[in-house]
Every structure is written in C-alpha cells, then in structure tokens.
Amino acid sequence: MATALEERAAALERLRSETFDLMVVGAGIIGARVALEAALTGARVALVEARDFGGATSSASSKLVHGGLRYLQLYDFALVREAHRERRMLQERLAPHLVRPLTFLLPVFRGAPHGAPTVAAGMLTYAALSGFRHSSISMVGASGARQLVPSLRTERLVAAAVFQDAQTHDSRLVLATVAAAKRAGAVVANHLPITGLETAGGRLAAGCAGDLLIRSRAVVNAAGPWVDQVRRLEDPAAEPMARLSKGVHVVLDLPAEHWGAALTTPLPGGRVTFAAPWEGMLLLGTTDTEYSGDPGLVRAEPEEVRTVLGEAAVALPAQVLARDRVRYSFAGLRVLPRGGGSTARTHREELMETGPAGMVSVAGGKLTTHRQIAVRVLRRLEAFRGARPTSDPLPGAGPLPPRPASVPPETWSHLTHLYGTEVLEVLGGGDGTPIHPSGPDVWAQVEYAVDREWALTVEDVLRRRTTVEVRGLATPEVRQAVAATLGERGVFKTVDES
Numbered sequence: 325m326a327t328a329l330e331e332r333a334a335a336l337e338r339l340r341s342e343t344f345d346l347m348v349v350g351a352g353i354i355g356a357r358v359a360l361e362a363a364l365t366g367a368r369v370a371l372v373e374a375r376d377f378g379g380a381t382s383s384a385s386s387k388l389v390h391g392g393l394r395y396l397q398l399y400d401f402a403l404v405r406e407a408h409r410e411r412r413m414l415q416e417r418l419a420p421h422l423v424r425p426l427t428f429l430l431p432v433f434r435g436a437p438h439g440a441p442t443v444a445a446g447m448l449t450y451a452a453l454s455g456f457r458h459s460s461i462s463m464v465g466a467s468g469a470r471q472l473v474p475s476l477r478t479e480r481l482v483a484a485a486v487f488q489d490a491q492t493h494d495s496r497l498v499l500a501t502v503a504a505a506k507r508a509g510a511v512v513a514n515h516l517p518i519t520g521l522e523t524a525g526g527r528l529a530a531g532c533a534g535d536l537l538i539r540s541r542a543v544v545n546a547a548g549p550w551v552d553q554v555r556r557l558e559d560p561a562a563e564p565m566a567r568l569s570k571g572v573h574v575v576l577d578l579p580a581e582h583w584g585a586a587l588t589t590p591l592p593g594g595r596v597t598f599a600a601p602w603e604g605m606l607l608l609g610t611t612d613t614e615y616s617g618d619p620g621l622v623r624a625e626p627e628e629v630r631t632v633l634g635e636a637a638v639a640l641p642a643q644v645l646a647r648d649r650v651r652y653s654f655a656g657l658r659v660l661p662r663g664g665g666s667t668a669r670t671h672r673e674e675l676m677e678t679g680p681a682g683m684v685s686v687a688g689g690k691l692t693t694h695r696q697i698a699v700r701v702l703r704r705l706e707a708f709r710g711a712r713p714t715s716d717p718l719p720g721a722g723p724l725p726p727r728p729a730s731v732p733p734e735t736w737s738h739l740t741h742l743y744g745t746e747v748l749e750v751l752g753g754g755d756g757t758p759i760h761p762s763g764p765d766v767w768a769q770v771e772y773a774v775d776r777e778w779a780l781t782v783e784d785v786l787r788r789r790t791t792v793e794v795r796g797l798a799t800p801e802v803r804q805a806v807a808a809t810l811g812e813r814g815v816f817k818t819v820d821e822s
C-alpha cells in the first residue's frame with residue numbers, strides 16, 4: 325500500500341496533469357458532498373481544501389441533525405420538512421454509525437417566551453412536518469422531565485415537551501464524505517489553498533494553488549465563511565453576499581446521573597440554549613453575534629464561554645456548570661445573507677450565486693440538509709443539470725463485525741461509532757492502547773489518521789479524526805507523541821497550526 329506521502333504526491337501530480345470537469349474549492353460538508361455527487365455521475369472531480377477537511381464550520385457546529393424546531397417560529401415549513409427527510413436518510417441509510425437518534429426535552433418555565441399550549445402546538449406541527457415518522461412527541465410534568473434529565477431545574481417548571489431528533493460527529497461525517505468522494509474517483513487534497521482563478525474566453529478554466537495550476541471546466545466555490553474572498557478571485561469587484569455570525573460552544577463533564585435526553589430551552593429573542601450529551605460529555609451552545617474579523621481567527625473568548633454557561637443556567641444548576649468542569653470550547657461562523665435584522669431571526673437557508681465567469685458559490689444552510697444543498701449547487705452547472713441526490717451508504721455504514729475479545733467494550737463502542745464497519749482496519753489487529761488514559765481514543769487511530777485519512781498536522785489528528793482535543797486531553801505530551809508519529813511517516817506538516 326502507498327504511504328501517506330506517496331498518496332499525496334500522486335494526488336498533486338494528478339491535479340497538475342489532468343483536466344477536470346469540476347473543481348470544488350473548500351471541503352466542509354457542502355464541498356465534500358458536491359464532490360461526491362459530481363464524481364458519482366462519472367465526472368472528473370478535484371476537491372481542494374485550504375486547511376483540513378471539515379476544518380472550519382463543519383467541525384464547529386452544534387452536531388445536531390435536526391428538523392430545526394426554531395425555524396417553525398420563522399414559518400420556514402419547507403426547510404423543516406426537508407431537514408426531517410434528510411435526518412431520516414442520514415440516520416437510517418447514509419451513516420447510521422455517525423448519525424444517531426437523540427431525545428430532546430424542551431422545558432417550559434414560568435415567564436418563558438412561549439407558554440405550554442403554544443409549545444404543544446409547535447410540537448404537533450414539527451411532528452406533522454416529519455410525516456409523524458421518528459418524531460413521537462409528548463408533554464410531561466416535572467417528574468417525567470427529571471426522569472429524562474435528572475439535573476434539570478424544576479423550581480419554575482410548568483411542563484416539558486419531549487421529541488426526537490438526531491446528533492452526529494460533524495468532522496467525521498465530513499471525512500466519511502471525502503472518503504466516499506475519493507472512492508467515487510475524485511482527486512482530494514487538503515492543506516492546499518486556492519489562491520487564484522484563471523479564465524479563457526470569459527469562462528473559468530483553472531484554479532491556482534500557489535504555482536500549481538489545476539485545469540477545470542467548472543468551479544464550485546464552497547468556501548463557507550471565505551465565500552466572498554473566493555468570489556473576488558473570479559471578480560475583484562464582487563459585492564459581498566454574506567455576513568457572519570459567531571456561535572460558541574462549551575464542552576463539560578457530563579453529570580454522573582444518566583441523561584436520557586438533551587435539553588433545549590427557548591430564550592427571549594428567538595434563540596435557544598441547548599445542553600446535549602455528546603461523546604460522553606455535555607455540549608452546551610450557543611451564542612449568535614455578528615462577526616466581522618478574519619474567519620481564520622475565530623475563537624471562543626472567555627466572556628463568550630461565560631455567556632454560554634450563564635444562559636444554560638436557566639435550566640441547569642450551578643454545580644453542573646462549574647468552571648472546573650469545562651473541558652473545551654470552540655467557535656464557528658454561520659454564513660447569513662447580507663441585510664439588516666438580528667442574526668438570530670435570519671433564515672438559515674443556503675446562499676447561492678453564479679458569478680460572471682460561471683463559478684457557482686454556495687455557503688450557509690445546514691449540515692443536516694447538505695446533500696440536497698449539494699445537488700442544488702450542481703444543477704446550476706450546465707454539465708450537471710440533471711443531477712439527483714444519491715443515497716449510497718457512506719464508508720463505515722453497515723452491519724458491524726463481532727468485537728474481538730481483546731478489545732474492551734467501551735473502546736469498541738467508541739470506535740464503531742466513529743468508523744462503523746471499518747473499525748477492524750483502524751485497529752489493524754491491535755487491541756487499542758489509549759492515547760490518553762482518561763479518554764476512549766486509541767493509538768491505532770493516530771496511525772490510521774495519517775496513513776488513510778490525510779492527516780498532516782497534530783490538530784488534524786487530535787481535533788477532527790479523534791475526540792482527544794474536544795475532551796481537553798490534548799496535553800503537551802500527547803501532542804508531542806502525535807507529532808513524532810507524523811514525523812516518522814515523513815508527513816510534511818508536523819508543526820501544529822493552532
């Protein structure tokens with residue numbers, strides 16, 4: 325088998341020498357799916373990512389695969405219906421290992437923005453928009469609510485609604501999609517920024533990554549928060565189409581009592597604060613504030629972490645939210661259409677535009693509906709007018725092999741969630757020595773990340789291919805050891821970028 329270095333050299337050589345039908349700029353979840361859908365039509369496709377696959381918004385989401393209850397208050401019924409359909413497709417067929425059902429509890433407190441009858445009516449609409457499939461709903465009192473979420477504050481609780489949605493590991497979903505695109509024939513490369521675009525006869529003809537020229541008959545710009553920067557490579561006079569809104573999340577220790585549901589609590593102004601069990605921890609989110617800085621520098625600031633903890637306190641007691649329970653925090657950027665109004669009240673559908681030389685730019689939308697967005701993008705291009713969403717299972721989807729006796733059940737459960745059917749290839753015959761004694765990730769994942777999953781930096785391994793960093797376990801010793809593994813394999817970027 326070719327080494328990681330040989331694979332990368334071969335991919336760069338193909339980018340240099342072939343002419344593509346489509347080049348996709350940006351490999352978040354949208355770009356990755358555009359590349360996959362296009363490659364499945366038999367087209368020659370190049371997928372080029374400036375940082376890491378899923379390295380921006382698509383690893384900083386709330387991890388929900390959901391109908392989007394909050395869009396009901398914007399009367400965005402079509403979006404909710406489509407999202408429900410896509411949730412089912414991901415959960416049942418495309419990636420059941422990565423997209424799992426999650427029960428939600430929506431508490432109604434005295435003085436809340438919506439009373440219990442309004443919430444009950446909203447729930448009924450939400451379930452109806454899913455065709456009453458996978459969306460069983462009920463209203464419960466304080467004791468029913470605490471059975472599901474034992475930590476819930478009930479002093480001012482009037483009632484609570486229970487409903488179903490789903491949750492994922494967002495960056496691994498991107499990686500599975502990139503792997504599928506590659507298996508369908510696409511040439512994929514991360515850490516390769518597109519720095520220029522060339523035209524011939526007024527139409528786009530090539531992209532430049534430094535001095536590497538990638539010839540392509542069509543280009544999709546799926547650069548997320550950088551969408552306007554890439555648009556200006558085609559048309560320096562292009563007016564911006566996007567504005568950015570920052571969302572901060574905080575990861576904490578999960579309380580010892582079993583949580584049978586996630587919490588989503590409406591806040592004044594149309595936002596919600598949520599608290600969801602995720603990867604054995606508690607994920608809280610999220611803020612929603614205008615952002616105008618460099619997208620590459622977005623960070624969770626201490627005061628934003630305090631805001632997230634403060635808003636969660638509406639539904640959770642102080643001991644659950646204590647500062648010493650915080651393990652990690654991260655920030656992402658929503659891409660919204662330009663124009664006035666609060667970012668919380670803005671519709672979350674994708675932005676799409678075709679530029680003067682034929683480049684189709686896309687940004688925004690939802691992780692949940694990425695498959696439909698990808699096809700809507702492709703249909704804007706002459707060569708892909710007839711594209712229809714495909715539904716082949718992603719790598720890892722399918723019946724799991726039996727657990728080898730040498731692998732502890734917790735390790736097996738963690739690895740089968742992240743890798744599905746490919747778990748034995750990841751383990752490579754080993755039993756799984758932990759990367760950090762307090763976490764479920766194992767060393768075999770590091771080797772797999774470098775050899776098979778295009779990891780080129782310590783951050784690629786610890787933040788997006790494993791769960792080490794989000795657990796707050798990326799200690800200097802762990803980083804050093806991972807850097808040594810990268811170095812042993814001769815991978816060119818052994819220096820952490822963060």
Ligand SMILES: Cc1cc2nc3c(=O)[nH]c(=O)nc-3n(C[C@H](O)[C@H](O)[C@H](O)COP(=O)(O)OP(=O)(O)OC[C@H]3O[C@@H](n4cnc5c(N)ncnc54)[C@H](O)[C@@H]3O)c2cc1C
Binds near residue numbers: 351352517570
């Ligand atoms: C705080 C927050 C919470 C969210 N929660 C949810 C949720 O729970 N559920 C849900 O369904 N959706 C959610 N979303 C929305 C969802 O995360 C996004 O819609 C989705 O991730 C967007 O993916 P993308 O591929 O368009 O962008 P990105 O993931 O940002 O990908 C764009 C990529 O383009 C690359 N790029 C930029 N410039 C260049 C260049 N010049 N050359 C090459 N590559 C380039 C970037 O490096 C980046 O990797 C959330 C979003 C935010 C911000």
